[in-house]
Amino acid sequence: MLCSVSKIGRPLRVDQIRKLYPIKSRHYYHGSSAKSLVMSVNGHSSSSIEHTVKRQKLAQDDPLDDVDLSQNNWRSPGPAAFDFRSDVVTSPTASMLTSIAQTTLLDDVFVEDPTTLSLEKRIAELTGHEAALLVMSGTMGNQVSLRTHLLAPPHSVLCDHRAHILSWEAGGVASLCGALVKGVVPKNEHHITLEDVEANAVLSDDVHACPTKVISLENTLGGTVAPLEECRKISQWAKEHGILMHLDGARLWEACAAGAGGLEEYCACFDSVSLCFSKGLGAPIGSMIIGKSSFIKRARWIRKSIGGGTRQAGVVAAPARVALEETFLGGKLAASHENARRIGKLWEFLGGKLALPVETNMVWFNLGEAGIKVKDFVTAAEKLGLRVLGGRLVVHYQIGGEAIEKLDVLMRELLGGKGVDGINGTVDGDPMQTQVTVE
Ligand SMILES: Cc1ncc(COP(=O)(O)O)c(C=O)c1O
Numbered sequence: 001m002l003c004s005v006s007k008i009g010r011p012l013r014v015d016q017i018r019k020l021y022p023i024k025s026r027h028y029y030h031g032s033s034a035k036s037l038v039m040s041v042n043g044h045s046s047s048s049i050e051h052t053v054k055r056q057k058l059a060q061d062d063p064l065d066d067v068d069l070s071q072n073n074w075r076s077p078g079p080a081a082f083d084f085r086s087d088v089v090t091s092p093t094a095s096m097l098t099s100i101a102q103t104t105l106l107d108d109v110f111v112e113d114p115t116t117l118s119l120e121k122r123i124a125e126l127t128g129h130e131a132a133l134l135v136m137s138g139t140m141g142n143q144v145s146l147r148t149h150l151l152a153p154p155h156s157v158l159c160d161h162r163a164h165i166l167s168w169e170a171g172g173v174a175s176l177c178g179a180l181v182k183g184v185v186p187k188n189e190h191h192i193t194l195e196d197v198e199a200n201a202v203l204s205d206d207v208h209a210c211p212t213k214v215i216s217l218e219n220t221l222g223g224t225v226a227p228l229e230e231c232r233k234i235s236q237w238a239k240e241h242g243i244l245m246h247l248d249g250a251r252l253w254e255a256c257a258a259g260a261g262g263l264e265e266y267c268a269c270f271d272s273v274s275l276c277f278s279k280g281l282g283a284p285i286g287s288m289i290i291g292k293s294s295f296i297k298r299a300r301w302i303r304k305s306i307g308g309g310t311r312q313a314g315v316v317a318a319p320a321r322v323a324l325e326e327t328f329l330g331g332k333l334a335a336s337h338e339n340a341r342r343i344g345k346l347w348e349f350l351g352g353k354l355a356l357p358v359e360t361n362m363v364w365f366n367l368g369e370a371g372i373k374v375k376d377f378v379t380a381a382e383k384l385g386l387r388v389l390g391g392r393l394v395v396h397y398q399i400g401g402e403a404i405e406k407l408d409v410l411m412r413e414l415l416g417g418k419g420v421d422g423i424n425g426t427v428d429g430d431p432m433q434t435q436v437t438v439e
Contacts, residue, residue, distance in 0.1 A: 080398040083387040084407070087251075087361065087396035090282040095326060096319035108134070108313035109304070115314035119321050123275065123288045127267040131296035132288050133303065134317055138164070138250040140308050141274030141287040143172045146179070146214060148291075148299040149244045149272065155213040156180040157246075158201055160192050163218050164248055176306070180210045190357075191226045192217060194233040203241055218248040219266065220255050222392070223340075223362025228261035228269075235269035245269060250276040250287070254360035257333035271295065280333060280361060280396055281323035286316045332397045336361050339404060340395035346408065350415035355391060365391040372414055384410055 078091035161183030277283035344358035355364035
């Protein structure tokens with residue numbers, strides 16, 4: 001497999017690296033020894049590497065002795081191929097490993113690392129914003145963005161009641177910004193509209209009020225898409241009222257891959273956007289926030305204050321770059337959406353109901369309506385070698401054909417006898433009769 005990160009450096013295949021630097025033990029790939037591999041591909045002689053490894057061996061004989069490595073070693077398909085719990089489980093690929101081996105290793109707190117700076121520039125260009133900043137996670141992206149925008153209480157953030165920033169970020173907006181977060185239930189039960197915003201934003205300067213300073217949208221949310229036109233309307237209204245717009249775009253890639261709008265078009269509606277490389281795109285770590293240069297300057301400061309300044313950030317930026325180029329721009333997401341749609345259709349075909357429509361890579365089985373307990377669903381899936389959390393299934397791009405076949409069996413087992421005749425999939429209209437699409 002060729003690495004397509006031309007801006008990072010000359011592509012080297014994993015087998016070429018192995019040939020150049022023969023791997024005598026798994027130490028090269030793990031823990032502190034990973035640094036040895038990275039050093040080796042950046043000009044250090046193999047004898048100095050062997051010396052380093054020998055020293056490490058003397059100091060600590062097999063530091064991974066207690067680790068089960070059977071699920072490891074960058075094999076493909078990896079464990080993610082059968083894991084529907086989330087797209088955060090996607091495994092880094094061999095070309096990501098190659099890019100880590102090739103990356104530059106300068107200090108990003110000193111703003112010196114070429115690989116990191118190159119990725120930030122690339123993302124700023126792709127999104128049409130002035131600047132970008134690498135952060136370690138989606139949570140850090142949202143929290144740094146909001147803390148950068150919000151200067152002093154009293155202030156509040158308006159978002160969907162299901163938003164990640166409200167329910168899944170450890171109350172960070174309260175502790176870091178001292179802000180009230182107001183969760184709004186969208187009237188259409190799908191996405192926040194301008195009507196919802198107008199009805200819930202606080203514009204008053206009365207001493208009793210806590211004025212809305214930021215509207216934070218999420219796209220996709222539960223795999224569903226916020227329409228571009230609605231984002232534009234809310235953005236225009238926010239501008240007129242001096243309110244800033246943030247987007248939790250951890251999965252904005254999916255909305256774009258579904259054809260809902262371009263990256264630049266969506267990002268134009270927001271003062272800041274957080275994008276994740278480590279979910280559907282498959283990178284091991286990393287997110288990026290974008291905005292005006294003045295926003296990014298202050299965000300760099302805030303990032304430092306919460307311990308998010310990193311030193312040799314190239315090891316994060318390089319595989320993130322591969323994730324961007326190969327998974328998103330390489331067009332790998334569309335096939336996973338198609339698979340999600342077919343899974344959703346089969347569930348309905350068998351008499352099940354969906355809790356949310358399938359618009360990107362998520363399928364929401366309404367287990368309660370089908371009389372299926374979550375724990376029974378998890379156990380039945382486990383028996384077939386599949387991992388699920390509950391009714392939400394994330395059909396990321398590493399889910400393979402074999403997993404979809406097993407899921408087909410599971411759905412028929414669970415919903416057998418409900419809704420249709422010919423449960424063995426021989427009736428007309430069975431969505432699984434068409435070819436499974438797998439990358
Ligand atoms: C929509 C959304 N935003 C932000 C995050 C946070 O990302 P991280 O787990 O990298 O902190 C997640 C995590 O799954 C998410 O689903």
